[in-house]
Structures are given as C-alpha cells and as structure tokens.
Amino acid sequence: MxxxxxxxxxxxxxxxxxxxxxxxxxxxxxxxxxxxxxxxNYYGSTAGAGSGEFHAYRHLRRKEQERMAALEKSDEDARARNEFNARRKRDQEAIDAKSRKRAEKRKRQKERKPPPPEPKTNAVEKKKGEDEDEDAEEAMRARKLNKFSNDGSFLDAVNALKEYAAAPETK
Structure with a gap:
C-alpha cells in the first residue's frame, strides 16, 4: 500500500x-x-462486465462522490467557521479598544473638572466677631422662651401641670 x-x-x-x-x-x-x-477499488463500466456490474459500478461511484462532497463541505464549513471567529475576534477587539479610549477620555475630563465648591452654612458669610455676638443673643432668647429647667425632667413637669389643671378647685 x-x-x-x-x-x-x-x-x-x-x-x-x-x-x-x-x-x-x-x-x-x-x-x-x-x-x-x-x-x-471500484469496478469499471465496460471490461468484463456482466449485466449487473454496471449497476454496482454506478452505486460505488455515487457513494464515492457523496463521500468526497461531504468531506469538501465539512472542510468548507470549518474554513467559514474559522473566518467568522477571526472576524468576530477582530471586531470585538476594535470595540474594546474604542470603549477603552472613551473611558480614558471620560477620566481625563473628570480630572480636569474643578472640584465642587464647599457648601455654605449660611447664605451670607459672617465675620468671626459677629458669630460670637449672635450666639450670645440666641442663648438669651432661648432662656426667655424656656420656662422649664433643663434637668431632664420636662415630661414630669408637663404631667404635673396637667394634673394641676385637671384637679378641681376646692376653696
């Protein structure tokens, strides 16, 4: 062989x-x-052929042609699949590169952008001396408004007032 x-x-x-x-x-x-x-190893169609040999020859010939066609088709399918995968990989790499480039651009823009200003506590900026004066005035106003001592017994004082108001007057 x-x-x-x-x-x-x-x-x-x-x-x-x-x-x-x-x-x-x-x-x-x-x-x-x-x-x-x-x-x-196929039969010839003429030399020494009997009446049935021609049909056997045709059968073997057809089987061989089908086998060769199947091999060629599978080879073509594999080639097409490889080309598709290569094209797909190339396209995916291009998309990834484009995405990376855009992400880098966004990052650069974000770095160039100035930081946001600090939030202001009051609408108008105050001077240091004015702060202390206002704090003292506010404390005075609070003392005038509060009628209860701030010893943690506010609830007890309110309940006592309720009982006093609800009690009948006996004179």
Whole structure:
C-alpha cells in the first residue's frame, strides 16, 4: 500500500522522527498534514462486465462522490467557521479598544473638572466677631422662651401641670 494517499512509507516515518528529534516543527507540520485517501477499488463500466456490474459500478461511484462532497463541505464549513471567529475576534477587539479610549477620555475630563465648591452654612458669610455676638443673643432668647429647667425632667413637669389643671378647685 505504498501508493495510497493515507499511508506513509518507512522513509517518511524516519524523516519525521529525525525532524522531531532535532526540533524541526515546520518539517513535521508539513508532512503531518491531513491527506485525503481516495478509494480506487471500484469496478469499471465496460471490461468484463456482466449485466449487473454496471449497476454496482454506478452505486460505488455515487457513494464515492457523496463521500468526497461531504468531506469538501465539512472542510468548507470549518474554513467559514474559522473566518467568522477571526472576524468576530477582530471586531470585538476594535470595540474594546474604542470603549477603552472613551473611558480614558471620560477620566481625563473628570480630572480636569474643578472640584465642587464647599457648601455654605449660611447664605451670607459672617465675620468671626459677629458669630460670637449672635450666639450670645440666641442663648438669651432661648432662656426667655424656656420656662422649664433643663434637668431632664420636662415630661414630669408637663404631667404635673396637667394634673394641676385637671384637679378641681376646692376653696
């Protein structure tokens, strides 16, 4: 079976083993490529053919053609799938690069933007001396408004006032 498409000769096998030993991957890859094995054991259509041989020949011929068509179709499908995946990967890398570029631009714009101003406590800025005067005035006003002492007994005082107001006057 030396002349067949799929079998290797002893010399070719030795050459591959030597290439592997020497580390020559290119030589191994070239020789190890897939080779189609064509079936050539079909009947001829004329020489010594009986009345039924023609039909057997046609059947074998049709099967071989279908097999070769299926191999070619699967090879074409694999090639198309590889092209699609390569195109998809290339497009995805372009999209990612564009997204990265936009993100960097947003980051640069954010860094250039000045920080927001500090919120003001009052609408009008006050001078230091005025603050102390206003605090003292506010404390005086609070003392005048508060009729209860601030010892934590506010609720007790309110309840006592309620009881006093509710009690009947006896004189």
């Amino acid at each position: 030396n002349g067949g498409g799929g079998a290797r000769s002893a010399e070719a096998s030795r050459a591959i083993q030597q290439a592997v030993a020497q580390g020559d991957k290119a030589a191994v890859a070239d020789d190890a490529k897939f080779q189609l094995k064509k079936v050539d």
